[in-house]
Amino acid sequence: MFKIGYRTIKTAIGAPIAIFIAQLLQLDYAISAAVITMLCIQTTRRASYLKAWSRFYSFLIGVTIGGLVFEFIGYSPLTFSLTLLLFIPLAVKLKATEGIITSTVIILHIYNAGALTVGLFINEVILLSIGITIGIVLNLYMPSLTDDLVTIRKEIENNFSRILHEVARFIETGDHSWSGEELAETAQLLEKAQELANKDVENHLLRTRHPYIDYFHMREKQFEILERMLPFITHLNATDNQYKYIAKLFEDLSKNVHPGDTSIQYLERLRTIRQRFNKEELPVSREEFERQANLYILLNEIEQYLTLKRSIKSFK
Missing domain, CATH: 1.20.120.940 (Putative aromatic acid exporter, C-terminal domain)
Structure with a gap:
């Protein structure tokens, strides 16, 4: 008989809640809130807080690089590749590796939209905030060791x-x-x-x-x-x-x-x-x-x- 771990249970609870809130707020790419929530559920409370900051930090780096590359060079698979070549090494150097996957998803949103607007930026900030907040709240409960x-x-x-x-x-x-x-x-x-x-x-x-x-x-x-x-x-x-x-x-x-x-x-x-x-x-x-x-x-x-x-x- 297989065993369901507490992280799996938290993920099963947090992911749909994140989607529900994102859809309630009529956000674009609402499903991404679930992905962010899943990534934010960690094994310890301290890791949750530290990695939450890393994700925000990485988000700012990714959006800045993606926005500049796409707006000045254009939106194409090659410019997306160039963005990752610039973004990932910089995120590693600045010790923001935990947010690389999350930020890549957001960069893809910008690529898909074909333009980085204020509305899209706010949309992504709210998505990220929903995922991180739900992840931290769920991680307030940790089984006693x-x-x-x-x-x-x-x-x-x-x-x-x-x-x-x-x-x-x-x-x-x-x-x-x-x-x-x-x-x-x-x-x-x-x-x-x-x-x-x-x-x-x-x-x-x-x-x-x-x-x-x-x-x-x-x-x-x-x-x-x-x-x-x-x-x-x-x-x-x-x-x-x-x-x-x-x-x-x-x-x-x-x-x-x-x-x-x-x-x-x-x-x-x-x-x-x-x-x-x-x-x-x-x-x-x-x-x-x-x-x-x-x-x-x-x-x-x-x-x-x-x-x-x-x-x-x-x-x-």
């Missing part, structure tokens, strides 16, 4: 828990059966999460930051650390009892992946582990030296992982 953000946050946290659990299991037993699929999935989820959080910011005109942006950025950095840890962990000897307390730390971390801050207690445990590690006898072989070096690097990575969590305020 809070539930989506909470859902994806929980999915990321569940994956973190699984990864940490599998790390603990490997250190303790040397079991290599984990497929690691959570790694690829988490990378995709983090990318999607940042997109959703940024989109939610764009839907609030007075909001410049979002708590979830910082939270997902923190998880992204922690995920990078987890990925860096894995090669060092594979070099630990699972049969050596001295690594059991490291496995216990990872297992406990896996049970406490949530928005709250429990990093202080784990940093204290890490400090105790370091003290224990420093009291151990010096390695007598190259293999033991490499294992202890890997463990030392691993402890530093865990510390960075926990320190990142402290930088984010707890929230629900």
Whole structure:
């Protein structure tokens, strides 16, 4: 069963309303009001306002170039082509690309009329105003992304828990059966999460930051650390009892992946582990030296992982 998105619903509502108003005002090319409305319905409120200005700006550029070319050179397919060759690069240079299609439609109206008159100019301004206004009004409603953000946050946290659990299991037993699929999935989820959080910011005109942006950025950095840890962990000897307390730390971390801050207690445990590690006898072989070096690097990575969590305020 196919799903109808909210932008489709807005388009289905706004387009006929635009035509109705344009016909009520007895405007020429009334159907174009629907096209403009469809182009003005954006994914966020902020995008609607910014692109509305871009369309007006582009409209003035297009009408000016089209009017001058047509009036001084003539109305023909070649002059229409020349108009586009001048208009489109200039619109791009002046950062008014969002209005290129809308303005091209209006240029075609001028071409079809065979003359740029005051009446035609006013007609096009009203058409543009109708389309932009209806698009902005419809974009005042934007579905809340809070539930989506909470859902994806929980999915990321569940994956973190699984990864940490599998790390603990490997250190303790040397079991290599984990497929690691959570790694690829988490990378995709983090990318999607940042997109959703940024989109939610764009839907609030007075909001410049979002708590979830910082939270997902923190998880992204922690995920990078987890990925860096894995090669060092594979070099630990699972049969050596001295690594059991490291496995216990990872297992406990896996049970406490949530928005709250429990990093202080784990940093204290890490400090105790370091003290224990420093009291151990010096390695007598190259293999033991490499294992202890890997463990030392691993402890530093865990510390960075926990320190990142402290930088984010707890929230629900």
